[in-house]
Amino acid sequence: MLFLYDLAVSSYGCKTRILLRHKGLKWTTLSPPDGYGSSAYCNIVPSGTIPALVHDGFTLAESDAIAEYINDLHPQPAMLPKDIQNRATIRALSRFHDTRIEPVLRAYFAQVAPASRSANFIAQNATLLQKRFDQFSQMIEPSPLLMGNQLCLADCGFAPTFAILRCLHGLLGFSFELPTPLGVYERALVAHSSVGDEYDDYVAALEKWAATKCNET
């Protein structure tokens, strides 16, 4: 049995749900007791972050580690290439997503409530965000996904990230242009059969969260 500490609005949770779905696995969602970061949850998962996987009494946090563990446990369909340099490249793309792109996008979360917006921050962060997406575009040649037609480990995180980008760009109106190859990649990714439903559910959860934030005074 697989259990996943997760919340609908978690982007790293969505990344993991896409992977589990692609592997054809069933899992049970657990809500972190008292919310993520709480001391009750930190007693189970010391980092306090979601997602965290529980399998046969083994608890594992960090979405990339969870992805590799699941890919080792259930090797089919393969989500890493065979060639070791291509495998390393896919891992590097996933790290680039998690450490260089997602945190820049996440920095906008605190700007969603109208009362806490800073025009300067929104503009400056947009410059950095554009730089990170331009860098990503230079790294890849989507065909149409990162590993051809096969969904790979690094693709999973980009689906919720595109959803967040669309949502925040619509709300905050910062200057940003998605490089053309990434537009092609985004469309292919969200149309993938293992991604589409999770993506739609994630967009709905994100929009609900954003609407609540926008009504905060």
Ligand SMILES: N[C@@H](CCC(=O)N[C@@H](CS)C(=O)NCC(=O)O)C(=O)O
């Ligand atoms: N590097 C972690 C990041 C996970 C993460 O930041 N999750 C968010 C929710 S999407 C979270 O738990 N935030 C709570 C916190 O940072 O305390 C991973 O890949 O799993």
